[in-house]
Amino acid sequence: xxxxxxxxxxxxxxxxxxxxxxxxxxxxxxxxxxxxxxxxxxxxxxxxxxxxxxxxxxxxxxxxxxxxxxxxxxxxxxxxxxxxxxxxxxxxxxxxxxxxxxxxxxxxxxxxxxxxxxxxxxxxxxxxxxxxxxxxxxxxxxxxxxxxxxxxxxxxxxxxxxxxxxxxxxxxxxxxxxxxxxxxxxxxxxxxxxxxxxxxxxxxxxxxxxxxxxxxxxxxxxxxxxxxxxxxxxxxxxxxxxxxxxxxxxxxxxxxxxxxxxxxxxxxxxxxxxxxxxxxxxxx
Ligand code: AMP
Numbered sequence: 001x002x003x004x005x006x007x008x009x010x011x012x013x014x015x016x017x018x019x020x021x022x023x024x025x026x027x028x029x030x031x032x033x034x035x036x037x038x039x040x041x042x043x044x045x046x047x048x049x050x051x052x053x054x055x056x057x058x059x060x061x062x063x064x065x066x067x068x069x070x071x072x073x074x075x076x077x078x079x080x081x082x083x084x085x086x087x088x089x090x091x092x093x094x095x096x097x098x099x100x101x102x103x104x105x106x107x108x109x110x111x112x113x114x115x116x117x118x119x120x121x122x123x124x125x126x127x128x129x130x131x132x133x134x135x136x137x138x139x140x141x142x143x144x145x146x147x148x149x150x151x152x153x154x155x156x157x158x159x160x161x162x163x164x165x166x167x168x169x170x171x172x173x174x175x176x177x178x179x180x181x182x183x184x185x186x187x188x189x190x191x192x193x194x195x196x197x198x199x200x201x202x203x204x205x206x207x208x209x210x211x212x213x214x215x216x217x218x219x220x221x222x223x224x225x226x227x228x229x230x231x232x233x234x235x236x237x238x239x240x241x242x243x244x245x246x247x248x249x250x251x252x253x254x255x256x257x258x259x260x261x262x263x264x265x266x267x268x269x270x271x272x273x274x275x276x277x278x279x280x281x282x283x284x
Contacts, residue, residue, distance in 0.1 A: 001081045003088040007138045010050075010089050014139065017086075020047030024141030024168075026132060029053040029090075030070040030186035031079045034176035038145040039083040041173050050139050051080050052089040054096060059127030061120045065271070070189050089139065096134060105129040105164070111155045111249045115262055116273065119239050128153055129160045136166050144168050149175040149183050151260055151275045152249060175274070177203070183274045195267045198235040202265055205241065206276045209261045213278040218255045223278075227263070239264040239271070246277065255280050 004010050014022065023046030025038045042049045053076055060066035073090065080088055104126050106112075112125040136144060146154050154172050161168060176184045181203030182196070191199060205227040212226040220243040227241045241263045243252050252259050255278060262275040 001077075001085055001088065003077060003090055005089075005091055006095055007091070010087065010138055013087055014048070014050070017048040021142040022046060022048045022050060022139065024050045024052070024136070024139045024144045026052045026054075026135050026144065026146075028055045028069065028186065029076050030072060030189065031076045032176075032184045032186060032188075034147055034149060034184040036079065036083055037176045038147060038173050039080070039085060041171065042143070042145050043084045045143060045171075048086045049084065050087045050089060050141060051085045052091075052135050052139070054089075054091055054131070054135075056096070056127055056131040057093055058097070058130060059124050061124050064269070068190060068269070070186050089135075096131065103130070105133045105160055107156050107159050107163075111152065111159055114152075114244070114249050114251075115240060115242055116152050116264070119264060125153075125156050129156055132157050133160060133164065133166070136161070136168055141168055143171050145171050145173055147175060148172050149185070149274065151246075151262060155247065155249060181207070183272075185272060187270050187272060190270045191267060195235065195270065199265075199267045199272060201236050202263055202272060202274050205238075205263060206261055206274060209241075209243075210276055210278055213255060213280060216281050218280050220251070220253050220255065223255065223261070227261070235267065237266050239266065243278075 002013060004013060023042030025042050027035050055069050057066055077088060106126045107129050117125050158170055161170060178184060180200060182199055208226045209223050212223050217223055223243055224241050244260050244262060245252055246258055246260050258277055258279050260275050260277055264273045
């Protein structure tokens with residue numbers, strides 16, 4: 001496994017890899033089982049696997065969240081090696097955003113402006129779309145792997161890739177969860193034991209909506225009420241519980257076909273997101 005810090009080194013290293021297929025997993029590090037599931041998918045489907053580790057400052061809309069974001073490169077590199085990664089690209093901010101940097105990839109419309117875009121501000125998905133575009137152009141992979149955990153990010157990235165004509169296939173891997181249902185996230189390491197217990201209200205709320213949909217409830221307001229039923233009042237605050245169309249991220253009033261239930265919640269200082277898919281009268 002090789003670790004490189006610059007785009008020039010990365011390109012030099014990947015040149016001989018072509019025409020074999022390159023699978024790419026972009027991350028912000030603090031790797032957990034969710035990231036590793038993406039790496040395994042990439043390893044299973046490609047000749048060369050590239051992992052990027054870059055805590056992208058431009059997608060953070062709260063300075064304290066950027067400062068507190070967990071970082072452990074030595075551990076990440078050891079895990080990457082175990083998963084058979086060939087190349088780790090771990091640039092610093094000056095490599096990605098040199099002096100004078102002035103270009104933003106900005107996806108417009110509901111897919112980028114609702115939910116996360118509304119609550120974190122539009123700078124969030126501008127930051128995501130810009131850094132993912134830059135990373136894809138640096139690696140030029142055949143396939144790039146993303147997690148369903150960040151469902152809106154997937155839709156925004158797909159839009160940017162299609163609109164800019166980037167020659168890459170986007171593959172989406174299922175959300176990896178701890179045994180008790182909590183979606184794995186680098187930010188989970190910041191939860192105290194009590195906060196982690198409180199965070200379980202998130203998968204519980206999603207399951208309540210899924211169960212209600214399976215029982216035949218189709219009214220989005222009624223489904224949302226089920227999510228909020230019986231929640232412990234303290235320690236966790238939902239920013240939103242939304243039922244949206246999987247392609248447009250428009251809110252739906254009645255679940256007539258597959259929909260995404262997306263939530264964001266704050267537990268202490270930590271903001272967590274999660275989602276599941278539901279279908280009318282049946283579960284997936
Ligand atoms: P991050 O390092 O949080 O930016 O995530 C890097 C990639 O890993 C993104 O495509 C995420 O959607 C994905 N990812 C993060 N958490 C999970 C999870 N629990 N299950 C599956 N994929 C995940």
